[in-house]
Amino acid sequence: MPDIHPLGIRAKVLLSSVFGPYAQDDAYGSRKINPMELYHNQVTRFQGVFSLRMFHRSFGLLMIQSNIDAPCTLLDFPTRERFVEELQERSYDIIGISGIIPNVRKVAEMCRLARQIQPKATIVVGGHVTNAIDVESMVDADHFVKGDGVAWFRRFLGQEPAAPVRHPAIYSGFGMRILGYNPKEKPGDTAAVLMPSVGCPMGCNFCSTSALFGGKGHFVNFYETGDALFDVMHQIEQRIGIHSFFVLDENFLLHRKRALRLLELMQQNDKSWALYVFSSARVLESYDIEQLVGLGISWVWTGLEGNNASYAKLSHVDTKALVRKLQSHGIRVLGSTIIGLEEHRPEDMPEIIDYAVSHATDFHQFMLYTPNPGTALYEKHKADGSLLSSDEIDVADTHGQDRFSFRHPHIPAGWETRFLADAFMRDFEVNGPSLARLIRTQLAGWKRYHQHPDARIRRRIAWENRFLGTTYAGAVWAMDRWFKASGRPVADLSDLLADIQRHFGWQAKVLAPIIGMRLLMSMKAENRRLQEGITYEPETFFEKNPAAMAVDRELAGKHKPVEDTFRPVAVVTPAMA
Structure with missing residues (x-):
C-alpha cells in the first residue's frame, strides 16, 4: 500500500473510463464486434432490429467518486480529444483510469x-485491466489497483477505509433503443443501480470478477445487513423516484440472511420494489417461490454454462425446470452458456447448442470459454502451454465474442467463431425475439398475480406490466407483421397477441395496430440503418462531486453560478452499518 498522498483530501482527482468511440476497429483496441453495449454485445447481437440496445455507466468509478472527500471530477465515455481537452484546461493531482483487458492500449495511451x-x-490504473499480462511495462502509471477501489482511494487520501460506504443514486442504463424506437426515459421508468457487494465466493475458474476480488471464498460486502441495504434502497427511491433496482452483485441471493431480512423490511414498510439480480441456479433453488416473489425478484441472470458442466453452482439442479418455474411466475430469465468448454468437440456442438436453446430463456448470453489473466483457468492453460502468444492473438480480441485465446484440445482454431454465431442464431430461430419472450413471461406473471391478496405484490405486478395492453401489444403486433412479411410467420406471436387482447380487452385490440404500425415503420427504418453499418455510441458524462464544485466556485468567484454540467450525482449514506 502506498503512502498517503501529500495533499490528502485536498488533492484534485480526475477519474475517467477509457476513451471512445468503441464500436469500430482501430489501432487502440476498439472492435466493432465489441461495442459498449452489454446486451447487443453478448446477448441479442444476432437479433437485428429486435436487439436490445442500451448503455450502462462506469459504476465502479461512480462508487469511488461518491466515497472520497477530495475534489473529484468524473469523465465517463470521453473521446480521446475530450480527455486531452480536460487535461489541458484543468490541473489534477491524481488521475485515475479504469478499463478492461482488451482496452489496455487505450489505458496506455491515456x-x-x-x-x-x-x-x-x-496516475492510478484500476479495473480488470490491472490483470493484463505485462501491464506494468505497457502502461506508465504510478499505481495499479486490484480489487476494492473505494478502500484503496480512501487510504491513499488519508480517509478511513472502513467508513460506511456512500452509494450513488443513479439509473442503471441509458440510451435504450429497440425496434428502432427510443422510449422516452421518464423518472422512475429505469431501474436504479444497487451495489451491495463485489466479487463472488463461488470462484468459478473462468470468472474474472471473482479473481479480481480475491477468488474463491472472497468478496467485499459494502452492506453487511438487510437493514443497511434497505436504508440505502429507501433513500435512493426518495432521491430519484424509482420503483426497481438493478442489483449489481455477482450472486445477490447467496447472502441469504441479508436477503431475507430485506424481505422482512420490505413487507413491514410496504415496499413493492422490483429487483433484477444475478444468481446461481443452486442458490435460486434454495428459496421458495413465495420468497422470490415477495422480494420482488422479477429478472434473473443465471449461469447455465453447458450440459454436464462441472460447476458447484449447478450441482443437482434441473435448470430447464427451474427456468420454466421462474417464468411461470413472471420472473424473466437471462441464461448464460459457455461455448468451448474443454470437453466440447465439433461433432457435439449442434447438440450442445440445442440443449442451451431448449431452456427458452427470455434472453440468452453466449460467451467463449476464455482464460483471462488473473483467473485459475488462465493459470491452468499457462501451465500446460496452450495459451496463444501475443503474435497469435491481439489482446484487443480477447473479449470472448470472436475467437479463443488458447489452443482448444478438440476444436480447430477459427471454428469457435462459427459455433458462437450458430448458438446466437439458433436461439433466435427457435425462440424468436427476446422482446416477445419477455412480454410472454410478464403476461404469465400478470395472470398469476394481478389479483394476489397481498396489495404490495399487486402494486409491483401492475407497475411492471403497465404497458402490456398498450405499447407491448403494439410491439407484438409489429413483430408478428414483420415475420409474416418475411415469409417466416411465428405462430407464437399471433397467439401471444390474442392472449394479451383477451385479457386487456378493447384497449389492446384498438391500440395494438395503431402503435404497431408506428413501430413497424421504425423497424423498417432501423433495418436500413443497420444494413448501412450504423453503430451506436454512449454520450459523454462530465460530473463533479461537491468538493470539486466548491473548488470551482472558489476559483471563479463566489457570485458566479456553477454550470449545470457540474452538478454532482446524488449520494446516499446508510443510517445503519
Missing part, C-alpha cells in the same frame, strides 16, 4: 497523455 500534459500528477 496514461501517456496524462504524463505528457500533467507530469506532476499521480
Whole structure:
C-alpha cells in the first residue's frame, strides 16, 4: 500500500473510463464486434432490429467518486480529444483510469497523455485491466489497483477505509433503443443501480470478477445487513423516484440472511420494489417461490454454462425446470452458456447448442470459454502451454465474442467463431425475439398475480406490466407483421397477441395496430440503418462531486453560478452499518 498522498483530501482527482468511440476497429483496441453495449454485445447481437440496445455507466468509478472527500471530477465515455481537452484546461493531482483487458492500449495511451500534459500528477490504473499480462511495462502509471477501489482511494487520501460506504443514486442504463424506437426515459421508468457487494465466493475458474476480488471464498460486502441495504434502497427511491433496482452483485441471493431480512423490511414498510439480480441456479433453488416473489425478484441472470458442466453452482439442479418455474411466475430469465468448454468437440456442438436453446430463456448470453489473466483457468492453460502468444492473438480480441485465446484440445482454431454465431442464431430461430419472450413471461406473471391478496405484490405486478395492453401489444403486433412479411410467420406471436387482447380487452385490440404500425415503420427504418453499418455510441458524462464544485466556485468567484454540467450525482449514506 502506498503512502498517503501529500495533499490528502485536498488533492484534485480526475477519474475517467477509457476513451471512445468503441464500436469500430482501430489501432487502440476498439472492435466493432465489441461495442459498449452489454446486451447487443453478448446477448441479442444476432437479433437485428429486435436487439436490445442500451448503455450502462462506469459504476465502479461512480462508487469511488461518491466515497472520497477530495475534489473529484468524473469523465465517463470521453473521446480521446475530450480527455486531452480536460487535461489541458484543468490541473489534477491524481488521475485515475479504469478499463478492461482488451482496452489496455487505450489505458496506455491515456496514461501517456496524462504524463505528457500533467507530469506532476499521480496516475492510478484500476479495473480488470490491472490483470493484463505485462501491464506494468505497457502502461506508465504510478499505481495499479486490484480489487476494492473505494478502500484503496480512501487510504491513499488519508480517509478511513472502513467508513460506511456512500452509494450513488443513479439509473442503471441509458440510451435504450429497440425496434428502432427510443422510449422516452421518464423518472422512475429505469431501474436504479444497487451495489451491495463485489466479487463472488463461488470462484468459478473462468470468472474474472471473482479473481479480481480475491477468488474463491472472497468478496467485499459494502452492506453487511438487510437493514443497511434497505436504508440505502429507501433513500435512493426518495432521491430519484424509482420503483426497481438493478442489483449489481455477482450472486445477490447467496447472502441469504441479508436477503431475507430485506424481505422482512420490505413487507413491514410496504415496499413493492422490483429487483433484477444475478444468481446461481443452486442458490435460486434454495428459496421458495413465495420468497422470490415477495422480494420482488422479477429478472434473473443465471449461469447455465453447458450440459454436464462441472460447476458447484449447478450441482443437482434441473435448470430447464427451474427456468420454466421462474417464468411461470413472471420472473424473466437471462441464461448464460459457455461455448468451448474443454470437453466440447465439433461433432457435439449442434447438440450442445440445442440443449442451451431448449431452456427458452427470455434472453440468452453466449460467451467463449476464455482464460483471462488473473483467473485459475488462465493459470491452468499457462501451465500446460496452450495459451496463444501475443503474435497469435491481439489482446484487443480477447473479449470472448470472436475467437479463443488458447489452443482448444478438440476444436480447430477459427471454428469457435462459427459455433458462437450458430448458438446466437439458433436461439433466435427457435425462440424468436427476446422482446416477445419477455412480454410472454410478464403476461404469465400478470395472470398469476394481478389479483394476489397481498396489495404490495399487486402494486409491483401492475407497475411492471403497465404497458402490456398498450405499447407491448403494439410491439407484438409489429413483430408478428414483420415475420409474416418475411415469409417466416411465428405462430407464437399471433397467439401471444390474442392472449394479451383477451385479457386487456378493447384497449389492446384498438391500440395494438395503431402503435404497431408506428413501430413497424421504425423497424423498417432501423433495418436500413443497420444494413448501412450504423453503430451506436454512449454520450459523454462530465460530473463533479461537491468538493470539486466548491473548488470551482472558489476559483471563479463566489457570485458566479456553477454550470449545470457540474452538478454532482446524488449520494446516499446508510443510517445503519
